[in-house]
Amino acid sequence: MSSLDSRIRSDLEGKIRSGEWPPGARIPTEHELVAHYGCARMTVHKAITALAAAGLIERRKKAGSFVARPHVQTAVIEIPDIAAIIAARGETYLFVQLQSARARSTALGEASSLAGFYLGPDVLALDGLHVAAGRPFCLEHRLISLAAAPEAADTDFSATAPGSWLLGHIPWTQARHRITACVAGAGGEALQIGRNAPCLQVERWTWRASQPVTFVRQLFPGDRYDLVAEFTPD
Amino acid sequence: MSSLDSRIRSDLEGKIRSGEWPPGARIPTEHELVAHYGCARMTVHKAITALAAAGLIERRKKAGSFVARPHVQTAVIEIPDIAAIIAARGETYLFVQLQSARARSTALGEASSLAGFYLGPDVLALDGLHVAAGRPFCLEHRLISLAAAPEAADTDFSATAPGSWLLGHIPWTQARHRITACVAGAGGEALQIGRNAPCLQVERWTWRASQPVTFVRQLFPGDRYDLVAEFTPD
DNA sequence: GTCGATATTTTGTCTAGACATTATCGGCTG
DNA sequence: CAGCCGATAATGTCTAGACAAAATATCGAC
Numbered sequence A, B: 001m002s003s004l005d006s007r008i009r010s011d012l013e014g015k016i017r018s019g020e021w022p023p024g025a026r027i028p029t030e031h032e033l034v035a036h037y038g039c040a041r042m043t044v045h046k047a048i049t050a051l052a053a054a055g056l057i058e059r060r061k062k063a064g065s066f067v068a069r070p071h072v073q074t075a076v077i078e079i080p081d082i083a084a085i086i087a088a089r090g091e092t093y094l095f096v097q098l099q100s101a102r103a104r105s106t107a108l109g110e111a112s113s114l115a116g117f118y119l120g121p122d123v124l125a126l127d128g129l130h131v132a133a134g135r136p137f138c139l140e141h142r143l144i145s146l147a148a149a150p151e152a153a154d155t156d157f158s159a160t161a162p163g164s165w166l167l168g169h170i171p172w173t174q175a176r177h178r179i180t181a182c183v184a185g186a187g188g189e190a191l192q193i194g195r196n197a198p199c200l201q202v203e204r205w206t207w208r209a210s211q212p213v214t215f216v217r218q219l220f221p222g223d224r225y226d227l228v229a230e231f232t233p234d
Numbered sequence C: 001g002t003c004g005a006t007a008t009t010t011t012g013t014c015t016a017g018a019c020a021t022t023a024t025c026g027g028c029t030g
Numbered sequence D: 001c002a003g004c005c006g007a008t009a010a011t012g013t014c015t016a017g018a019c020a021a022a023a024t025a026t027c028g029a030c
Helices: A002-016 A031-037 A041-052 A082-089 A109-113 A150-154 A164-168 A184-191 B004-017 B030-037 B041-053 B084-090 B109-113 B152-156 B162-169 B186-190
Strands: A057-060 A065-066 A073-081 A093-104 A124-130 A135-145 A174-183 A198-208 A211-221 A226-232 B056-058 B063-069 B074-082 B093-104 B122-130 B137-146 B174-183 B198-208 B212-221 B227-231
Touching: A002 A031, A002 A041, A031 A041, A031 B030, A041 A057, A057 B122, A065 B198, A073 A082, A073 B174, A082 A135, A109 B212, A124 B198, A135 A164, A135 A184, A150 A164, A150 B198, A164 A211, A174 A184, A174 B074, A174 B084, A174 B174, A184 A211, A198 B063, B041 B056, B063 B074, B074 B084, B084 B093, B084 B122, B084 B137, B084 B162, B162 B212, B174 B186
Parallel strands: none
Antiparallel strands: A057 A065, A073 A226, A073 B074, A093 A124, A124 A135, A135 A211, A174 A198, A174 B198, A174 B227, A198 A211, A198 B174, A226 B174, B056 B063, B074 B227, B093 B122, B122 B137, B137 B212, B174 B198, B198 B212
């Protein structure tokens, strides 16, 4: 926190963010910074390396270190467990299972829409509704690979959201998210909104050690949920 | 890339991701790893510190290092410049200005909706349309603080997207994003879709050195754009 | 002047220690 | 048994070097 390297780092970061060192400018060499701060090179190196990892500067051997030119806005969005979202709002949370089926994946018509994401021959298909403060909050359609999560076959998801359960049982996943806007369509009835109401749709494909584990499609009424991303590159 | 510390790091990471070391498990101490890999402690320390920064492990003095229990899914989404999105698709890009006005911010009715985001007394208000391959792609409404970006007053935005211009002139910002689903509403005409068509709305508030710079609201037809986030924590 | 080999500068990685910090453990005391 | 308190074990930071790798700069030959 107040270690020397972090002080050096925020010192340099301040000069960049304030514009004192504009994009493209060359910053002092490690050697010069060592002389300036009166410390070992490793200490300066650690500070500069962290700035480079954060994308604020670019380093080139022999040439030096330069303030980077921003090109993309990256934002970190957190997609927490839905139960956690609702708990944070101070509302009561409930999960209701609508349908559950165990099937051979080839029997699932949608298998083809999951291009390149083959969950194995044995798949659990679950439909459920997340309810916040008595109002429908999110309609969820989920497929779970029983090869990757065999315990799921013996678990009762009638009141437990499969997302929370999976997070606790098949953790440390790799995932891909897709966020789109669409109309509620057939899901409008369960969500108690019109078929033409706009919804935020989050799709997530999840792997564990490169083995597909689960796919989920979540539909949020547009007026009940939004994603907020604070972006403080550091 | 193939330095010793990165090899140690991916070695440990593999044991975590494969489940060999489940969440909550204690991983070997730095001392033990030094003995195992036959290197200096700094080298092991660098590898472990990187894993801790990535959130894969938690470290507690005296107690040791433990595989973290995942609780939130964080995803890094990149929100690139719209021109870059379209260029990446290999389509032609065009920006069309619809309206431009310089105003006292109190004269803008919406000022109140930007709670806590006061752009200063002198504001530039711009409406424009991003066009990809001849079709409307994004409707944009933007406010620029002339206190933060005085050069904007003398710039011609009739064909230059203000977003690209700002990125090059007032870089290294801090930002907040909000992503919602809504209907096109009045914007439906400019986008050549129905008023009830679902849209992805991205709002972004931008600061530079804690000074508000710009606010933008972008409306994407739901079927023409989606956000994709690859999540490979590392 | 142009090309190419060599020197130099700058960053990247690593070592073998030192001391600081802090939470836990175990024992001592009341 | 409860509570305090010091020993200890683990991480956190830092040093003063060393060598490696890479890219630029320089100088010489032609």
